[in-house]
Amino acid sequence: MDATDQTPRRMKNVEQQYIAEQNGVIANLDKDERLHELVSKIVRDNVYSCPYEPERMVITQLDEKGATHGWHWDDYSLALVWILDAPPPETGGVLQCVPNIFWDKEKPDVLRFFLKNPIYSYHFGPGQAYLMQTSRTMHRVYPLLDNEHRRLIVNFAFATEEDMRSDISHERVEALWEPT
Ligand SMILES: O=C(O)CCC(=O)C(=O)O
Numbered sequence: 001m002d003a004t005d006q007t008p009r010r011m012k013n014v015e016q017q018y019i020a021e022q023n024g025v026i027a028n029l030d031k032d033e034r035l036h037e038l039v040s041k042i043v044r045d046n047v048y049s050c051p052y053e054p055e056r057m058v059i060t061q062l063d064e065k066g067a068t069h070g071w072h073w074d075d076y077s078l079a080l081v082w083i084l085d086a087p088p089p090e091t092g093g094v095l096q097c098v099p100n101i102f103w104d105k106e107k108p109d110v111l112r113f114f115l116k117n118p119i120y121s122y123h124f125g126p127g128q129a130y131l132m133q134t135s136r137t138m139h140r141v142y143p144l145l146d147n148e149h150r151r152l153i154v155n156f157a158f159a160t161e162e163d164m165r166s167d168i169s170h171e172r173v174e175a176l177w178e179p180t
């Protein structure tokens with residue numbers, strides 16, 4: 001898979017269109033009004049389900065040693081990530097992030113930011129969820145350290161007022177789903 005500034009993506013994904021096809025609980029949850037109200041309250045802004053369908057939601061599984069979702073930014077401001085399964089922290093799979101970093105899509109230059117900013121690491125267990133400002137936070141999932149555990153998540157992307165007014169490009173997700 002194409003990667004931001006050479007940082008690897010070794011993961012299994014279910015694209016939004018296949019989640020939608022199943023029409024199960026997950027497929028419509030990101031449109032739930034109560035969820036929008038909750039997220040709105042937390043971020044103190046109006047939020048919208050991601051207007052670009054392929055980026056609305058994704059399921060990601062890391063399930064072997066070295067599997068990782070490498071350093072990147074998301075196109076839309078907010079991600080609500082539901083952790084369905086996760087390894088204990090000593091076997092990898094923790095979320096790492098460097099907040100308040102502007103994404104230069106032409107020249108991401110990921111390494112430069114490590115020299116000037118701390119990296120924060122967070123472990124989430126099964127059943128937890130986190131909300132992150134993902135368009136200005138460089139983030140990744142630390143590689144799994146063994147073959148015995150898996151990390152399985154669902155990510156809902158939400159747009160803010162500013163996102164809705166901006167002309168957001170989607171190369172990252174388009175590259176993500178390109179056949180290899
Ligand atoms: O797996 C995670 O916690 C992060 C997911 C993520 O960054 C993404 O789907 O863009």
Ligand SMILES: [Fe+2]
Nearest residue numbers: 073074134139
């Ligand atoms: Fe992300």
